[in-house]
Amino acid sequence: MTETAAAAELREPPRPGAATRGQAQLGRVGDFLLRSILPLLLALVTGAVILWAIDVDPIQYYKDVYSGGVEFAAWQDSLMRVAPLLLIAVGLIVAFRAGIWNLGMDGQFLLAGAVIAGVGSRMEAHLPNTLNLVLLFFVAGAVGAAWTIVPAVLKARYELNEIITTLMMTFIGINLAQILVKGPFQDPTTTTPQTRAFDFTALLPAIPGTDSISRRWPGVHVGLVVAVLAAVAVWFLLGRTSFGLRLQVLGASTRSARHMGLDVSKLIIVAFLLSGMLVGLAAATEILGVKGYQRADWNPAFGLWVVPLVFLARLHAIGVIPYVVLLALASIGGDFAAQNAGLTPRFTLLLVGLTLLFMALTEWVARRAQLGGSYLPGASYRRQRAEGAG
Amino acid sequence: MTTGSPLTPATGGSEQPAVELVRITKEFPGVLANDRISLELRRGEVHCLLGENGAGKSTLMNILSGMVRPDAGQVKLDGRVVEIVSPKHAIGLGIGMVYQHTSLVPQLTVLENLMLGEAEGIRLNAGRARERLRDLGGSLGLDVDPMTTTGTLALGQQQQLEIIKALWRGSKVLILDEPTSMLTPAGVAELEQIVARLKAQGLAVVFITHKLHEAISMGDRVAILSQGRLVGAIEPEELRTATHDELQERIIALMFGGQQAPAAEVVELTDEVEWHAPRRPSDAEPALELVGVTVEPGPGEIGARDVSLEVLKSEIMGIAGVDGNGQRELAEVIAGQRSPASGDIRLFGHSITRLRVAQREKLGLRYVTDDRLHEGTISSLSVAMNIVLKQIGKPPYWERGRIRYAAILAKARELIARFDIRTPGPMTRVGALSGGNIQKVVLARELSFDPKVVVYSKPTYGLDVKTTRSVRQTIREQAQAGVTSIVISTDLDELLDLCDRIAVLSRGSITGVVENGPNAQQRIGELMIGGKAA
Numbered sequence: 036m037t038e039t040a041a042a043a044e045l046r047e048p049p050r051p052g053a054a055t056r057g058q059a060q061l062g063r064v065g066d067f068l069l070r071s072i073l074p075l076l077l078a079l080v081t082g083a084v085i086l087w088a089i090d091v092d093p094i095q096y097y098k099d100v101y102s103g104g105v106e107f108a109a110w111q112d113s114l115m116r117v118a119p120l121l122l123i124a125v126g127l128i129v130a131f132r133a134g135i136w137n138l139g140m141d142g143q144f145l146l147a148g149a150v151i152a153g154v155g156s157r158m159e160a161h162l163p164n165t166l167n168l169v170l171l172f173f174v175a176g177a178v179g180a181a182w183t184i185v186p187a188v189l190k191a192r193y194e195l196n197e198i199i200t201t202l203m204m205t206f207i208g209i210n211l212a213q214i215l216v217k218g219p220f221q222d223p224t225t226t227t228p229q230t231r232a233f234d235f236t237a238l239l240p241a242i243p244g245t246d247s248i249s250r251r252w253p254g255v256h257v258g259l260v261v262a263v264l265a266a267v268a269v270w271f272l273l274g275r276t277s278f279g280l281r282l283q284v285l286g287a288s289t290r291s292a293r294h295m296g297l298d299v300s301k302l303i304i305v306a307f308l309l310s311g312m313l314v315g316l317a318a319a320t321e322i323l324g325v326k327g328y329q330r331a332d333w334n335p336a337f338g339l340w341v342v343p344l345v346f347l348a349r350l351h352a353i354g355v356i357p358y359v360v361l362l363a364l365a366s367i368g369g370d371f372a373a374q375n376a377g378l379t380p381r382f383t384l385l386l387v388g389l390t391l392l393f394m395a396l397t398e399w400v401a402r403r404a405q406l407g408g409s410y411l412p413g414a415s416y417r418r419q420r421a422e423g424a425g
Numbered sequence: 426m427t428t429g430s431p432l433t434p435a436t437g438g439s440e441q442p443a444v445e446l447v448r449i450t451k452e453f454p455g456v457l458a459n460d461r462i463s464l465e466l467r468r469g470e471v472h473c474l475l476g477e478n479g480a481g482k483s484t485l486m487n488i489l490s491g492m493v494r495p496d497a498g499q500v501k502l503d504g505r506v507v508e509i510v511s512p513k514h515a516i517g518l519g520i521g522m523v524y525q526h527t528s529l530v531p532q533l534t535v536l537e538n539l540m541l542g543e544a545e546g547i548r549l550n551a552g553r554a555r556e557r558l559r560d561l562g563g564s565l566g567l568d569v570d571p572m573t574t575t576g577t578l579a580l581g582q583q584q585q586l587e588i589i590k591a592l593w594r595g596s597k598v599l600i601l602d603e604p605t606s607m608l609t610p611a612g613v614a615e616l617e618q619i620v621a622r623l624k625a626q627g628l629a630v631v632f633i634t635h636k637l638h639e640a641i642s643m644g645d646r647v648a649i650l651s652q653g654r655l656v657g658a659i660e661p662e663e664l665r666t667a668t669h670d671e672l673q674e675r676i677i678a679l680m681f682g683g684q685q686a687p688a689a690e691v692v693e694l695t696d697e698v699e700w701h702a703p704r705r706p707s708d709a710e711p712a713l714e715l716v717g718v719t720v721e722p723g724p725g726e727i728g729a730r731d732v733s734l735e736v737l738k739s740e741i742m743g744i745a746g747v748d749g750n751g752q753r754e755l756a757e758v759i760a761g762q763r764s765p766a767s768g769d770i771r772l773f774g775h776s777i778t779r780l781r782v783a784q785r786e787k788l789g790l791r792y793v794t795d796d797r798l799h800e801g802t803i804s805s806l807s808v809a810m811n812i813v814l815k816q817i818g819k820p821p822y823w824e825r826g827r828i829r830y831a832a833i834l835a836k837a838r839e840l841i842a843r844f845d846i847r848t849p850g851p852m853t854r855v856g857a858l859s860g861g862n863i864q865k866v867v868l869a870r871e872l873s874f875d876p877k878v879v880v881y882s883k884p885t886y887g888l889d890v891k892t893t894r895s896v897r898q899t900i901r902e903q904a905q906a907g908v909t910s911i912v913i914s915t916d917l918d919e920l921l922d923l924c925d926r927i928a929v930l931s932r933g934s935i936t937g938v939v940e941n942g943p944n945a946q947q948r949i950g951e952l953m954i955g956g957k958a959a
Contacts, residue, residue: 277823280828288800290796291801296783296815298783
């Protein structure tokens with residue numbers, strides 16, 4: 036039946052985009068407000084209602100989020116949290132743009148973290164510090180990338196669904212990281228299951244200027260610079276290079292990619308490796324900049340936090356930055372606010388979940404009203420670029 | 426007539442109509458496909474819907490068959506207003522549609538295909554079904570072996586089976602969508618007889634066509650559609666009394682609203698088959714050779730078996746056959762999008778079997794895919810980008826991996842002018858263009874970077890008369906410039922119009938190659954039937 040339906044549609048004057056026309060009516064600002072801002076607002080409002088329902092003052096709560104995330108020197112913590120979140124976000128953007136659902140980021144993240152925490156704390160005595168840190172960044176990237184090889188090859192060669200394989204690999208990765216931390220990388224001086232800690236002075240240096248504000252705060256580590264540079268690089272790669280266009284074509288349709296003569300298998304594998312590498316770098320910023328060691332039970336699940344954001348930003352590597360900053364702030368301040376209100380710190384995650392829910396609802400409503408566009412790889416960003424250049 | 430047969434005896438034509446369409450309106454963005462069309466379908470009558478591609482015939486009938494919901498207007502069945510919400514609902518109401526493209530599952534037998542549509546019960550009753558098939562077949566004068574795999578049936582037989590399938594589900598109104606488009610003359614005659622029997626049994630038959638002579642010879646009534654509007658109707662009285670030429674003149678006058686019709690379009694409408702003599706130089710060398718190429722079928726495909734074909738330099742070779750007989754498999758194996766299980770493909774004498782798509786592209790091989798929306802273009806990318814999609818990474822459009830918008834835009838502007846692509850600008854998304862213009866974007870890309878051998882797959886499928894003509898003209902010009910062309914089409918007239926030689930593809934094999942000429946159509950028909958099993 037679908038075959039004939041498609042055929043019938045083709046025969047009649049094709050309907051050039053229910054999408055396009057509605058889109059034109061809505062405009063770019065309206066589209067941005069509808070898809071990228073509205074779900075966030077609805078999530079905050081619903082969150083407030085929930086807080087109110089369980090007898091917590093929502094206004095006080097959100098105030099606490101702000102003061103806990105920004106005031107005093109908390110902004111430094113928030114900015115440092117931006118680094119891993121942003122790197123994971125751009126890692127996901129690379130994959131999602133290519134139409135690849137890399138959902139194995141938490142496994143890639145923890146495994147990379149465990150390896151550099153375990154190896155790095157031993158190497159620091161034998162190597163100059165800067166070289167050690169640079170090497171560890173490479174190692175983290177390599178481990179993150181390596182953990183995508185199995186899903187990448189399975190998808191490229193056998194067209195196996197990567198959602199399933201990356202999720203399976205993430206479970207294996209999380210447990211393997213634990214085994215490594217408790218086993219070969221265990222700090223012999225303690226019974227706590229954790230790696231040896233880096234020497235405090237051997238961690239990532241602060242961005243000049245941020246460390247002089249208060250004696251108590253060491254400043255914002257340079258991992259943030261790495262993350263922002265990575266975001267700019269990914270933006271350039273996706274939007275300005277032939278490789279980026281190839282990824283977009285692949286993301287739009289594998290059939291088209293094959294028709295255009297692209298090496299689909301190679302593209303899938305490269306996109307996967309790049310994505311995993313960026314997630315691995317995220318672990319490096321967190322371990323080398325903030326933690327200094329890895330505990331076996333540590334799993335911040337940053338990957339899941341970031342997924343809604345990359346879609347709110349329509350898979351735009353620079354556009355995602357404000358969202359990441361907001362999330363970092365909410366996650367740091369959210370701990371403080373939740374503590375004050377006697378809630379679990381995971382309440383912030385509830386807000387993230389609500390955002391995702393409202394995105395889905397917005398998408399559904401917009402589609403019904405034929406407003407066009409989508410969060411899914413593609414449409415909006417390319418259209419904006421197209422209009423900008425034309 | 427057995428009990429349980431949906432066919433009721435003819436009750437005479439003139440009381441309450443079986444179906445009334447009242448001021449049906451349907452707008453697709455940018456196109457008013459149906460503009461307040463009213464139509465009455467009567468039992469025991471063949472109602473021809475005549476109009477060119479894009480006139481709104483299929484939309485109107487898709488509304489009746491539940492595929493499309495109208496924006497305004499009513500559908501009345503036996504005087505009762507009904508709202509048809511889905512194809513299933515339409516079938517339940519006794520409205521059956523036979524599409525140009527088969528909805529049969531090729532791997533299943535005739536009987537299994539028929540039982541697929543059975544609504545009631547979990548267990549299949551093959552015995553009863555077999556009996557019913559014999560009854561239904563008998564009433565139409567058809568003898569179909571219930572155990573034949575449908576994939577092995579010839580086109581005409583598949584179509585007959587589709588009609589039986591519609592009746593199987595109790596249709597009282599039967600819509601035939603361009604049923605003759607790929608039939609041989611003998612097949613058309615057979616169809617005419619079946620339609621006569623359906624009529625005699627009291628069915629209301631709708632016959633969609635864009636061929637004037639067919640409407641005149643088949644119809645008891647003709648409705649003429651143009652640009653979404655009903656522009657005229659010929660009543661039974663007139664059809665019986667007027668001569669063929671008078672009717673033809675009158676219909677053309679109606680179609681063009683009393684204005685002088687453009688001569689070319691009249692030719693397009695009235696000519697039955699226009700062949701032309703091959704203009705192939707006799708000493709030409711082979712440009713593309715297939716030697717014993719076999720392609721494993723994918724899901725729902727037939728594959729290709731031991732196909733050998735030699736296409737000479739600068740000739741236009743047609744490949745005729747019903748959709749789904751291995752056309753796509755063959756086209757993709759030539760383009761390099763899939764690899765053959767065995768056999769060799771040679772381009773100018775050199776084997777290209779092991780080369781990738783991009784490498785074949787570099788040698789001058791081009792493939793104009795029939796799926797221009799989902800394969801040939803990326804609808805979210807601009808016209809300009811789509812035009813250079815096969816040049817990704819190559820100078821002058823990319824320099825050291827970086828994109829050069831200026832060069833891309835300049836090229837796009839040049840090609841938009843040359844191929845007459847109607848677009849607001851080079852940076853407009855391809856998805857916003859009409860089908861004809863999307864096809865021109867595809868042609869612009871495939872034909873402008875020094876092509877040597879081009880495979881066209883259904884190049885004018887779904888296009889209006891004017892665009893069809895310009896696309897065919899482009900194909901001819903390319904051939905004149907020395908480009909070798911392979912035109913795969915399900916439209917015999919198109920092949921006779923364009924090609925020097927025509928190969929017939931049937932169930933994945935080439936059953937013969939015919940020189941274009943006065944007898945070509947008949948011989949192609951024979952080759953199609955000759956490939957019939959059982």
